[in-house]
Amino acid sequence: MSPHLLSVDSLSRDYVEHLMQLAGRMEPFAQRRKVTRVLEGAVLGxxxxxxxxxxxxxxxxxxxxxGGSVCDTTGFTFSSMAKGESLYDTSRVMGGYVDAIVLRHPDQGAVAEFxxxxxxxxxxxxxxxxxxxxxxxxxxxxxxKEFTRLGKRLEGAHLLLTGDLKHGRTVHSLIKLLSLFDPLRITLVSPPGLEMPRHLIDLVASRGHRVEQRESLANDFGDLDVIYTTRIQKERFTDEMSETFAGISQDFIVDRxxxxxxxxxxxxxxxxxxxDSRPGANDLNVDLNGDPRLAIFRQADNGIPMRMAIFANLLRVEDYIERDAQDV
Ligand code: CP
Incomplete structure (x- = not known):
C-alpha cells in the first residue's frame, strides 16, 4: 500500500508537526539558495x-x-476521460508511468476512489x-511562521474563518487540522445558507475548541489573531442557489x-x-495590498516548501535531502 495524502482525517498531530519541521528544512531549497537532486529520475503526474x-x-x-520531472494534464478535454475512460483505468495506467500523482477533480471523493x-x-x-x-x-x-515573527503562540489564538464556508474545501481541511492542536477560539462568519457543515463544527467543538457562528462581520470580535477569508464559490451553486445568493451583502468583505x-x-x-476581483465580489478587498498584515502572498509562497516536504516524506527521501546538497 502506498501512503497517500487524501484527507486531514488521516493525519496525527505528531505527523503534522513533523511536516512543519520538514518544510522549514526545505526553505533554502525552495528559495534556491541550495540545490538538491534527491528526486532525480522520479516523475510526477x-x-x-x-x-x-x-x-x-x-x-x-x-x-x-x-530534482524530479513532471508530466501535466489540465482539463478533461485533453485526457482520455473525454472518451469515457474511468477513474479506475486512468489510475491503473498512470501508476505505471509515474512515481507520484497529484489529482484535482470536481467531484468530492473522486481522488480517494482514484x-x-x-x-x-x-x-x-x-x-x-x-x-x-x-x-x-x-x-x-x-x-x-507569522506567529513566530510576531512573538505569538498558536495555543489560545482567536481565528476568524469567513466567506463561503459551505463549499470552501480549504476551510474544511483547515478547521480539522487546527482541531488537532491545543484549544483555540474559532469564529465562523458566512452568509446564511453558506455555513460551515455542522459535522465539522461538532468535531472541532468535541475536541475542546470554542466555536462561535455569526452572520455578519459588523460586530466587534475582540482580539483577532488570524482572519482567514474565502471566495464565494459561485461555480458550485445550483441554479436555485444562484438566484438566492445573487445579491450577497457587501458586509462580508474584509477590507482596510x-x-x-x-x-x-x-x-x-x-x-x-x-x-475574486470582479465587480461585486465579496471576499478580500485590494485596498489591503501593501498592508503588512496582508499575509496572502507569503502564504502562497509557503506552498513550495510545504509541498516539497510532502513529496520528500511520501517518497521517503527526507533523510537524504541535505546529503548531496550544494550551495548556489
Ligand atoms: N489555493 C488554491 O487552491 O489555488 P488554485 O485554485 O489556484 O490552485
Missing amino acids: NLFFEASTRTRISFHAAFSRL AEATRVPVINGGDGPGEHPSQALLDLYTIE AFLDKRCSPTTIVMHPLPR
Whole structure:
C-alpha cells in the first residue's frame, strides 16, 4: 500500500508537526539558495481536472526543486476521460508511468476512489467541495511562521474563518487540522445558507475548541489573531442557489476599514486565493495590498516548501535531502 495524502482525517498531530519541521528544512531549497537532486529520475503526474494556478504550479515547482520531472494534464478535454475512460483505468495506467500523482477533480471523493486503484502515492489537490489537505498544511505553516515573527503562540489564538464556508474545501481541511492542536477560539462568519457543515463544527467543538457562528462581520470580535477569508464559490451553486445568493451583502468583505476598526496591528489576513476581483465580489478587498498584515502572498509562497516536504516524506527521501546538497 502506498501512503497517500487524501484527507486531514488521516493525519496525527505528531505527523503534522513533523511536516512543519520538514518544510522549514526545505526553505533554502525552495528559495534556491541550495540545490538538491534527491528526486532525480522520479516523475510526477500532475492531473488537474478543475481550474488551478497555485496548487498545480507549486506542486510542479516543488517536485522540480527536488530534482524530479513532471508530466501535466489540465482539463478533461485533453485526457482520455473525454472518451469515457474511468477513474479506475486512468489510475491503473498512470501508476505505471509515474512515481507520484497529484489529482484535482470536481467531484468530492473522486481522488480517494482514484487512489484505491494505483500503486503510487496520490495527493488530493482538491476534490470539489471536499478537502484540500496540502493547502491546510501550508496554511498552518504560514500561521506558525507569522506567529513566530510576531512573538505569538498558536495555543489560545482567536481565528476568524469567513466567506463561503459551505463549499470552501480549504476551510474544511483547515478547521480539522487546527482541531488537532491545543484549544483555540474559532469564529465562523458566512452568509446564511453558506455555513460551515455542522459535522465539522461538532468535531472541532468535541475536541475542546470554542466555536462561535455569526452572520455578519459588523460586530466587534475582540482580539483577532488570524482572519482567514474565502471566495464565494459561485461555480458550485445550483441554479436555485444562484438566484438566492445573487445579491450577497457587501458586509462580508474584509477590507482596510474592517481591519482598522475591528483588528489589531498584529492581526494577519489570509486567503487561500484566488480572491475574486470582479465587480461585486465579496471576499478580500485590494485596498489591503501593501498592508503588512496582508499575509496572502507569503502564504502562497509557503506552498513550495510545504509541498516539497510532502513529496520528500511520501517518497521517503527526507533523510537524504541535505546529503548531496550544494550551495548556489
Ligand atoms: N489555493 C488554491 O487552491 O489555488 P488554485 O485554485 O489556484 O490552485
